Structure formats: structure tokens, C-alpha cells
Amino acid sequence: MGRFFLISGCSGGGKSTLLVELKKRGHCVIEEPGRRIVTEEQAGTGAALPWIDMASFARRAIAMARSDLSFAERQSGFVFFDRGLVDAAVALEHAAGVPYRRTLGRERHYAPTVFLAPPWPEIYVQDGDRRHDLTAAVEEFERLKAALVDLGYSICLLPKASVNQRAEFLLGKLSNT
Template sequence: MKNGLVVISGCSGGGKSTLLAELSARGHTVVEEPGRRIISEELASGGSALPWVDLAAFLRRAIDMALADRTTAARHEGWVFFDRGLVDAASALEALTGDSALRALCMTHRYHSRMFMAPPWPEIYVTDADRKHDFDAAVAEYDRLMAAFPALGYEVIALPKTATAQRADFVLASLDAPVATPVSRRRSAL
């Protein structure tokens, strides 16, 4: 059985949520970013598991939510697209705390071998009530993720800086393309 759970990750403000809205409009199942859901819940309840209050608690909640999302999504047929996921939260917690046990968690709970990375795109980057960090912090996050996903054996495919519909076409075509061999993966990373 194929793993149809596809992660779209990358730089904050890089157009991931807009791309996922387009994929949803085309009939695909999408899973909203855990971070935004947690922030909404914490603000509504007066909680402190917010990235600007208690980052470790926020990331632990994001890991739990990502695991639950994977379980629920695995029941769907066809492609299921995630706006971030387990690797994002676990790698951030590892960077924050040094807890290397998270690698085993990410290797046990896998997504599709191909994942898509939104590159830094300063022309569309904006902060909002939930995204309080600046563009430099977003780029640092992107750099961490660009190391984390390949280290876990994922084939990282950069999203083009194009219109949303073209990005969606690119993602779907890339998923239908043959899987790269380890040699061609190394060459494409050069």
C-alpha cells in the first residue's frame, strides 16, 4: 500500500497555506498546520503553550497533534497534504532542547518519501497575529528543515515561486513522476 501522506513544509510565509487551499479546492484532503490550531486553542483557553510564551510546551503539543493527524489521515484514500507535520515540530524541539530521541519518532511515523519545501520568499512574507517572528527567523527555520528532512531520508523538492495554481500542478505532477534513485538525489542536491 502506498503512503499518500505528503508534507508541504518550508519557510514561514512561503505560500504553503495558500497552496494547500488550492489542493483542497481540487478535491484533495488537507491537514491544517498544527501550530496555528494550537495557537487558536491556547489563546481561546488562556493557555501558555504559545511559541512566544513556552516554546517547548508548544512544540510538544505540535508533536502530539501531528501524530494524531497522521493517524486520522491514514484512513483517507488518495493524497493527503499536510501543512507542516511531525518532522517540523520534532526538529524544532530537538534544536531547542537537544533531545535526539525525536529522530526515532520521525523514522517510525513516516510520510510519503517525497516532500515539498517552500523556499524563503521575501516578496510575499508578512507577519500576523500568529506569525510574530521576522523574516530572518523564518529563514533560519527553513535552513533547519532543509537539513532535517534529508537526514530522515526524504526526497526534498523545492516549490517554484510561481502562481498558486502552477504550484499545485507542479506538486501533483511531481508525485506522479518516478522516484529518484539515491545517485540522482545526491546530484540534485549539488
């Protein structure tokens, strides 16, 4: 798992934009489960949308994140995850009270360092898929950060900088390990 890097943090903090840049640079990128689920649900029944049934949404995200990890095992080189299993487990705990440690088990699914996008009000935008406000996004960030520390991950905050600078920062951190 030393080559599986989780990029998590505040909604609207620029994670997906960073992942697009890493993909342009030739790295394997796993898109955010939540965004994929929203797209699928809006095309179907819409029952597992986070603003309708957060627990169902989180359970789907857990299943998708596990599938993503299986897919990543067949890839070579670094694999970057736009959110992942930890995010989904923390969401399920928040929505339904299921402890994230029970969902995750004992296995560490990602490299020891997790890159976190901090709250960045200047770029935060709500849209049809991101309906929660910045206050809710910051609360989610704090839950994720606390859980990651509790799980023994090292946190590396991404700088509030251009996407190019963020990519250089992240890749520079990896070359120093």
C-alpha cells in the first residue's frame, strides 16, 4: 500500500483539480467515489444521494472504494485516490453511528502519509452535486482529519496554491520518501 496515496480533506478544496493534473502527468488516478455515485444515482432512482440518504450513500461509497483498491492493485506505479475508503467510513459513522474502525478493520489501505486539502473559502463553490455549505464542509474536514490521525496516518496539508504548485509540492514530498 506504500504506493497508494489518499488525497482527502475539505469539499471544494481543490482535490479533484489536483488529481486531474496528476493524471495529465501520467499517474494513475482513482476518481472520487462520491461524485461517481451522485452521477449514477441521478441517472437512476436517486435513493442513495447524500442529501437524501447519507447512510446509503456512504455504504455505496465504501463498496466502491473497496473495488477501487482492488483495481489499484493491478496498476503499476503510484496510484492517487480522490477520497477513498477512510472518507466513506467516516461518513458512515457520522450518518449511522457505525464506528469507522469497524468498517476499516485492521488493514491500512493507503500509504502512511495522507494529503489533505484544507478549507479554502476563496475557491469553495456549491453546485448540483455539492449541496452542503462551507460550514458543513469544514466540519467534514475536521472529522476526517481527526479520524486519520486516530488511524495512525501522517497528515500533509496541501498548500493553497496553483494546481501546478500543488502537484509539484505533492510529488516533491513523494520523491523525498
